[in-house]
Amino acid sequence: MVIFYRRLPKFEYIKPESQNMLFEILSDNKNCSVYAGGTDLIPKLKKRLIKPPDVLIDLKGLNELDYIKIEGGTLKIGALSTIYSVATSKIVIEKFNILSQAAKSIAAFQIQNRGTIVGNICNAVPSADSAPALLVLNAKLNIKKKDGSRKVNIDEFFIGPNKTVLDKDEIVTEVEISEVPSSFKGIYYKLSTRGKMDLATVGVAVLLGSDNGRFSDIRIGLGAVAPTPIRAKRAEELLKGEKINKELINNAARIASDESSPIDDHRASATYRKIMVETLVKRAICRLTEVG
């Protein structure tokens, strides 16, 4: 029998006003959950999908983590930047357009106004829309804890559905993205029966640079078709440095599909997902290179 819970379980609520205070609480080894927007955590708690924490820590007291800025060409997005603010940020639209496309494709305004890009990553569902875009942008995540910090490349961050390399006493404070050459173009395709309102059935991000009719750089990110968001590295290798032509693109799209390992679920079958990876990778590269 399915039980529908409506109310939230019991927990204490703390809203630290400084990072020192936050990391002090986290290092205490209590059963804590950290959240920013809460758009993933609150439904999970209501549905009893996770063990209720003793303490819920609201990060929104740390105003210093609410920023989107450029420093020396590098884009920095703080942990409290909402999905809406990233989707509509002028800097992001102009210089990291694929990330704004991805952010725009995440849910309704009511969710975009609360949820954060960092939260989208930390929640680590394979279909997270920002993930394929951040993968092709080679994003780095700045992670902090009480006595230290580390930087993790996004392709090493996810280790399984809902699982990341983040320890219990750590938080991601910032996403960092190095400058992308202005000639690079990117597309994020989200395949979904209900547009941005549903989770992606397949997500495909392609970022490419071309030079004299050749692929000078190409990066392909895939969402919802493996236990984690992934890069289709073998497909990229096939194209890199080669002359742009339809046959090669077709082959690369097939390889990208081979690199995926989707599951059957209520949204789509694994077979359909594989076919659509091929279709969308092909479509994205053709669109970006203006090849038939």
Added chain:
Amino acid sequence: MEKKEIRFKINGEDTVISIKPNKTLLEMIREDLKLTGTKEACDHGECGACTVLINGVPVNSCLVLAMEAHGKEILTIEGLKQDDRLDPIQEAFIQNTGMQCGFCTPGMIMSTKALLNRNPKPNDDEIKEAIAGNLCRCTGYTKIFESIKDASSKIGGK
């Protein structure tokens, strides 16, 4: 689980209340403040029936903890009327019959309020995008859409 005191403004009125940390903003609005215009439907942030504005921004109040209202300005459907005059958006929904059962209407109107505050003359796509997070199970979207167009022509001018 101790109650904590929070202070905020709701529909222009300063409010102080002691609240348990596991109460959502929606539960507080409906059960403690008795403002039952805001509706509870899916309770998981999918349907938008519980949409309210926090500092002018539309959110699903079922996904917000009541605690987070502290220091904020909340606007619910009850706060739209000025004295005894309905908001032009409410008038437009009535005149265009922008509702069937009416359950999604408060959420629809709050999303419209946020849209027209930000952009008084939205185009068709912008209107559809603004209410994408509000589901109408009667599927009466055409009339709702016409109501919003009408409201925008009254507020934003033709």
